[in-house]
Amino acid sequence: MPDWLNIFLRSVALFFLLFFLIKLLGKKHLSQLSLFDYINGVVLGGIVAIVVAHQDVNFWHGVIALSVWFIFPFTIDYIALKSKKVRNFVHGKSTVIIQDGKIMEDNLKKESVSTDDLLEQLREKNIFRVADVEFALLEPTGKINVLPKTENQPLTAKALNIKLAPEKEPQTVIMDGKMQLEPLANLNLNPAWLETELAKLNVTIENVFLAQADNDGQLTVDLYDDKLSIPSPTEKPLLLATLKKTQADLELYALETENEHSKQLYKTNAKRLGEAIHLVEPYLK
Amino acid sequence: MTVGSNVKGSYFTVKSAEAGLEQLAIKTSSEEAKKAFYDAQYLLSNVREDLKKQVQFLAREEAQYK
Numbered sequence: 001m002p003d004w005l006n007i008f009l010r011s012v013a014l015f016f017l018l019f020f021l022i023k024l025l026g027k028k029h030l031s032q033l034s035l036f037d038y039i040n041g042v043v044l045g046g047i048v049a050i051v052v053a054h055q056d057v058n059f060w061h062g063v064i065a066l067s068v069w070f071i072f073p074f075t076i077d078y079i080a081l082k083s084k085k086v087r088n089f090v091h092g093k094s095t096v097i098i099q100d101g102k103i104m105e106d107n108l109k110k111e112s113v114s115t116d117d118l119l120e121q122l123r124e125k126n127i128f129r130v131a132d133v134e135f136a137l138l139e140p141t142g143k144i145n146v147l148p149k150t151e152n153q154p155l156t157a158k159a160l161n162i163k164l165a166p167e168k169e170p171q172t173v174i175m176d177g178k179m180q181l182e183p184l185a186n187l188n189l190n191p192a193w194l195e196t197e198l199a200k201l202n203v204t205i206e207n208v209f210l211a212q213a214d215n216d217g218q219l220t221v222d223l224y225d226d227k228l229s230i231p232s233p234t235e236k237p238l239l240l241a242t243l244k245k246t247q248a249d250l251e252l253y254a255l256e257t258e259n260e261h262s263k264q265l266y267k268t269n270a271k272r273l274g275e276a277i278h279l280v281e282p283y284l285k
Numbered sequence: 286m287t288v289g290s291n292v293k294g295s296y297f298t299v300k301s302a303e304a305g306l307e308q309l310a311i312k313t314s315s316e317e318a319k320k321a322f323y324d325a326q327y328l329l330s331n332v333r334e335d336l337k338k339q340v341q342f343l344a345r346e347e348a349q350y351k
Contacts, residue, residue, distance in 0.1 A: 243302055246302065
């Protein structure tokens with residue numbers, strides 16, 4: 001066998017082998033890798049490089065080395081997945097750096113994190129005053145995660161006691177002018193519905209670059225022709241406005257009439273409408 | 286516009302809003318939203334019934350505007 005063919009065949013075989021081994025090792029992002037994971041990857045690559053370039057190395061010896069460096073980390077990862085103790089040993093534990101707003105100097109020293117490192121990492125989280133921190137952890141990857149004190153946390157709907165409608169993920173129903181059947185089916189909608197909605201907007205499907213529908217069946221589209229303006233869905237805001245207007249009208253009638261019975265009737269119904277508005281308002285926004 | 290025609294207008298608006306709510310209730314795939322829409326629709330149907338009676342009452346009162 002000529003040398004070039006030998007190298008070619010080794011390269012192709014090891015390319016696929018390495019590809020599948022790395023796939024099997026999991027989906028971790030490079031920044032999540034522990035130091036050992038990283039070294040393991042380099043060793044795998046190194047073995048492949050040596051076997052490909054040095055023809056005096058037996059190909060099968062290379063495969064043995066590869067499988068050892070694959071099977072060991074794979075098994076250790078698997079055991080770590082099952083046992084917390086092994087996991088703590090292999091992947092390390094997180095260390096408390098700040099607790100109850102107080103810096104744990106001993107832990108800092110133990111993990112060899114300097115005060116500057118700590119301040120820098122806090123600044124990265126947009127925290128410039130250590131006094132704003134309630135709790136901070138040093139993760140095994142070396143990152144610091146911070147829980148700010150309650151008054152320094154971003155305001156959420158929960159803190160403001162606002163009721164919000166749960167939002168589900170929208171489905172992309174048209175891509176590059178082509179109808180996507182699976183996302184449509186996920187929303188229990190059919191192609192006929194999509195055609196009707198597009199007809200309402202007065203556009204053809206060929207002109208649609210992207211269209212998304214949310215779980216209330218509201219369609220938003222982006223066209224190839226950016227000069228055409230497309231109305232955004234108005235069904236829900238319109239309904240809310242109608243309800244509010246009617247409620248106001250009924251209150252007005254109640255003020256205008258002098259008939260006691262009618263007054264009462266308008267009032268109770270205005271109240272009912274108010275309840276209805278309160279019920280559906282989060283979903284109509 | 287007489288009071289009668291105003292109330293009649295409101296009656297039809299409520300009727301249409303009720304149908305709109307039902308449409309949304311059918312279309313949505315979230316159980317919570319579905320329930321809210323149906324509850325609101327029920328309230329609106331009560332309002333519609335009352336307004337219907339009121340429309341009839343006013344029609345009798347304002348017979349001269351017919």
